[in-house]
Amino acid sequence: MSRFRGYPRNKSILQGIAFALVMGSSFSYAPTVAAQSTISEEYDFDIPSQDLAKSLSTFGIQSGLQISAHGDLVRGVKANAVRGRMTAQDALNEMIAGLDLKYEVTADGSVLVSSSNTEADEATLSPILITGVSNSDRHAGSADRVDSKYISSVDLARRNPTSVKEVFAGEAAVSVGGGIPSTQKVYVRGVEEHNLAVTIDGARQNNKVFHHSGNNLIDPSLLKAVRVDPTIAPADIGPGALAGGIVYETVDVDDVLEEGRSYGGFVTASYDTNSETYTNGNALFGRVGDFEALGFFKWGKGDDYDDGDGNQTVGTGTNLRSFLGKAGYEHDVHRFEISGELVDDEADRPFRANLQNLTNRNEDPERVYALKRSNLVFNYNMTEASGWIDPRVTLGYGVSSVEVPSPFGSDAATTSLSGKFENDFNFDEDNKITAGVDFYHDVNEYKDNTTPSTDEKATNVGIFGQARIEPLENLRLSFGARGDTQYFTGLDGTNFDNQGLSGNASVAYEVIEGVTLKGGYSNVFGGISLAEAYIYNPGSWDYNSNEVKPTRSQNYSIGFETEFKGFSFDASVFSSDIENARRASWGGGPHLRHDFVTRGFELGAGYDWTDGFAHISYSDTGIKVDGDPSLSDSDTTQYLGAPLGRVIAFETAHTFKDTGLSVGGTVDAALKNKDTTKGGGNPQDSYATFGLYAEYKPEDFEFLTLRLEGNNLNDASYADRASYGQEFTNVEPALEAGRSFLFSVRAEF
Structure with a gap:
């Protein structure tokens, strides 16, 4: 049997689509309405005084917000240090205080940083996008995170994954074998995940059951973030990190x-x-x-x-x-x-x-x-x-x-x-x-x-x-x-x-x-x-x-x-x-x-x-x-x-x-x-x-x-x-x- 794989060409399929879209309800996490309000929510910030481009990147990591700025405005500019628990709004205000900059929250919940001087803002070229990559990595930016691969809530919403393979789309260093979720195994730089320290919400995963099945049966709809530490992992990730961690x-x-x-x-x-x-x-x-x-x-x-x-x-x-x-x-x-x-x-x-x-x-x-x-x-x-x-x-x-x-x-x-x-x-x-x-x-x-x-x-x-x-x-x-x-x-x-x-x-x-x-x-x-x-x-x-x-x-x-x-x-x-x-x-x-x-x-x-x-x-x-x-x-x-x-x-x-x-x-x-x-x-x-x-x-x-x-x-x-x-x-x-x-x-x- 060879089922048509292009577009829905018959009435029963069209009816199925209509019924699914109107009557169904499946969970798939995407930061939409909630994301619009996160600028007013509190987070733990630990951002040193450094180049503003790096500070904004770290801000995105620690808050999970997507933040954009024009490149000529942020490069070579020294940002103020921000440390402690506060709202993202207060953190941004503290970071750019005295720098003649402003920010606005767009309709999709992202944050745009621009010049307080309208003419200068219009003349600025080379826009860049700085995206928050993790909602809760308190060690983001440290030396042991430089090689880390982050998949943020923004990435997950964009990729809309139905399997672990799609979670890591765009990451050549992470391969996932197996055509269906129940047989998929993750390989980081060629090493199978049983040789890595793998945790879900901090709990160790030990899933070495059957070589004809997958290792960690995961529904990506449940995920808000993933971090991969390839090859080298810090001591606090846990035991058994022979070649990194997930x-x-x-x-x-x-x-x-x-x-x-x-x-x-x-x-x-x-x-x-x-x-x-x-x-x-x-x-x-x-x-x-x-x-x-x-x-x-x-x-x-x-x-x-x-x-x-x-x-x-x-x-x-x-x-x-x-x-x-x-x-x-x-x-x-x-x-x-x-x-x-x-x-x-x-x-x-x-x-x-x-x-x-x-x-x-x-x-x-x-x-x-x-x-x-x-x-x-x-x-x-x-x-x-x-x-x-x-x-x-x-x-x-x-x-x-x-x-x-x-x-x-x-x-x-x-x-x-x-x-x-x-x-x-x-x-x-x-x-x-x-x-x-x-x-x-x-x-x-x-x-x-x-x-x-x-x-x-x-x-x-x-x-x-x-x-x-x-x-x-x-x-x-x-x-x-x-x-x-x-x-x-x-x-x-x-x-x-x-x-x-x-x-x-x-x-x-x-x-x-x-x-x-x-x-x-x-x-x-x-x-x-x-x-x-x-x-x-x-x-x-x-x-x-x-x-x-x-x-x-x-x-x-x-x-x-x-x-x-x-x-x-x-x-x-x-x-x-x-x-x-x-x-x-x-x-x-x-x-x-x-x-x-x-x-x-x-x-x-x-x-x-x-x-x-x-x-x-x-x-x-x-x-x-x-x-x-x-x-x-x-x-x-x-x-x-x-x-x-x-x-x-x-x-x-x-x-x-x-x-x-x-x-x-x-x-x-x-x-x-x-x-x-x-x-x-x-x-x-x-x-x-x-x-x-x-x-x-x-x-x-x-x-x-x-x-x-x-x-x-x-x-x-x-x-x-x-x-x-x-x-x-x-x-x-x-x-x-x-x-x-x-x-x-x-x-x-």
């Missing part, structure tokens, strides 16, 4: 509740023409006195999609449900918050869900996969902390399960109980030390019709400190260390106790105005990672015959970035060398391990103007396992990394002022990769695909947002470079969806 944050009441109102909500609906997928749901939120709460429920239902050749891709239908609930209490300077998140996906998938078929096997084409991930998190912080008392407490519990009834009644789950207590010792606005303790207790459990419940366990306790200082003007340093003790228990009760130290250092130096050199190094103790639950073999695994060893990594990254009159360029060279990465197998035993190295470089260039931007990035990454170039295929590198080669990402957007219309597009491309031929496999084919969107907010109906986007408009037939198995002759890989159009509407109340 920090996901979900939406809060402050992000969506309009100032002056005690409650609100919104509904959205969307329809995809390729898979005939419809999503709906609703969201409500409010605040009474010191209490606040938010809740939403979403579900999506759809058929298998067609690939670029017009062939139906078996087992790609949508059957997704997600829920997020949050409750908060804030009194005086103390804030307490508890959140619960649940994402569920149960549907027929290919027998091996992360690929379409093995041509040398005679197996059922489909079987049921039931994936579920839940996250419960408690957070405490002081909202107006200063000096040496600035604490934060996080306690989280996460569960991720994969149930496959056929053929053995397999059921596996990972759980992680984690916690952190840390305090910022703020010596002044430019110098601070973060110190604390953290722990986790992870369990991977498996059972089926013939195997009683069996599990591996790991408990880790760590102590850490990270200093972020500016000893000289234009010089930023960040360095830290942590010590970890891990207690590991195998299937047969064998125990291994290991201790290790980790260290990191990063530097950023602005050699001349607009040109910054950056670099970093880390040496990280990773402990013993738990094996994948679906390969447990309790009757055969012997932990004593060969010792299971802890993992350790060495990483470096060096580069530079430059900005001039709206133009930007950056370049980095990086390497991650990981020893004793665990690669247990059902028949080979629990002790098998690999040493592997990923090396490469990335380039980025862009131009920002007042109402938009264009940015292109290029990444070239190679992986070598056990020093053997022939071991670079996507099977050997599972749970380690992926043979990515040369990847290109492009993104652009423009808003037509005072019209309510925004347009944009993306390009996702990869060049032919011959690294996989060194082991006798096929090369990975090149591909390029592009998408466009238009979004309209009617002036007379400010509560309404209409959007039309076209994805894979050139109808390319391809597997994403990070997807499994495309170099093997007996593997039919999971191909991405062909051309599709997505209609969506959002209404706020």
Whole structure:
């Protein structure tokens, strides 16, 4: 069966679209009405006296506001320091006091800085766009954040992602393999996410269940921001940051509740023409006195999609449900918050869900996969902390399960109980030390019709400190260390106790105005990672015959970035060398391990103007396992990394002022990769695909947002470079969806 993938050409599809747009309601976070009021909301600011362009960029990071200014007005101008908790309005006033500048809040909630002198303002050229990238990163701008990739609420609203792959659109350094959300895995500079410290709302994620499914089942509708620390991560990100980290944050009441109102909500609906997928749901939120709460429920239902050749891709239908609930209490300077998140996906998938078929096997084409991930998190912080008392407490519990009834009644789950207590010792606005303790207790459990419940366990306790200082003007340093003790228990009760130290250092130096050199190094103790639950073999695994060893990594990254009159360029060279990465197998035993190295470089260039931007990035990454170039295929590198080669990402957007219309597009491309031929496999084919969107907010109906986007408009037939198995002759890989159009509407109340 080949379903039409272009436009809705029959009456039933048109009726489906009309019904979806009028009656449906799905949650998709976008900072619209709430964004218009954030100029009056309070935030924690820590901005030194520096070049105004840098200060405005940091202001955008710490407030989450989109802020624009003309380049000739801000470059070479010294801004006033801003520190403490205050409204964004007060912070801006303090920052530009005495500089003969003014600002205005536009209809879409962004902030435009201009000259108080009208004639000078009209004569100014070279407009730039400065966008807020994170709502809550209190260490933004420090040396260990120079290489970080930020995806802000503004980025998420613009990209309107339906999967984690679309969250990272435009970022060549971050690849996501797998055609559907339930099989997607994230790779940062070629390293698989299990070798990174991954958190959601501060809670550790331990989701190593089944290699044919994805790692972290995430509904991007729940997200407000993402930060990726590639290659090198600070000590306070948590244990196990062998090659960096990923920090996901979900939406809060402050992000969506309009100032002056005690409650609100919104509904959205969307329809995809390729898979005939419809999503709906609703969201409500409010605040009474010191209490606040938010809740939403979403579900999506759809058929298998067609690939670029017009062939139906078996087992790609949508059957997704997600829920997020949050409750908060804030009194005086103390804030307490508890959140619960649940994402569920149960549907027929290919027998091996992360690929379409093995041509040398005679197996059922489909079987049921039931994936579920839940996250419960408690957070405490002081909202107006200063000096040496600035604490934060996080306690989280996460569960991720994969149930496959056929053929053995397999059921596996990972759980992680984690916690952190840390305090910022703020010596002044430019110098601070973060110190604390953290722990986790992870369990991977498996059972089926013939195997009683069996599990591996790991408990880790760590102590850490990270200093972020500016000893000289234009010089930023960040360095830290942590010590970890891990207690590991195998299937047969064998125990291994290991201790290790980790260290990191990063530097950023602005050699001349607009040109910054950056670099970093880390040496990280990773402990013993738990094996994948679906390969447990309790009757055969012997932990004593060969010792299971802890993992350790060495990483470096060096580069530079430059900005001039709206133009930007950056370049980095990086390497991650990981020893004793665990690669247990059902028949080979629990002790098998690999040493592997990923090396490469990335380039980025862009131009920002007042109402938009264009940015292109290029990444070239190679992986070598056990020093053997022939071991670079996507099977050997599972749970380690992926043979990515040369990847290109492009993104652009423009808003037509005072019209309510925004347009944009993306390009996702990869060049032919011959690294996989060194082991006798096929090369990975090149591909390029592009998408466009238009979004309209009617002036007379400010509560309404209409959007039309076209994805894979050139109808390319391809597997994403990070997807499994495309170099093997007996593997039919999971191909991405062909051309599709997505209609969506959002209404706020």
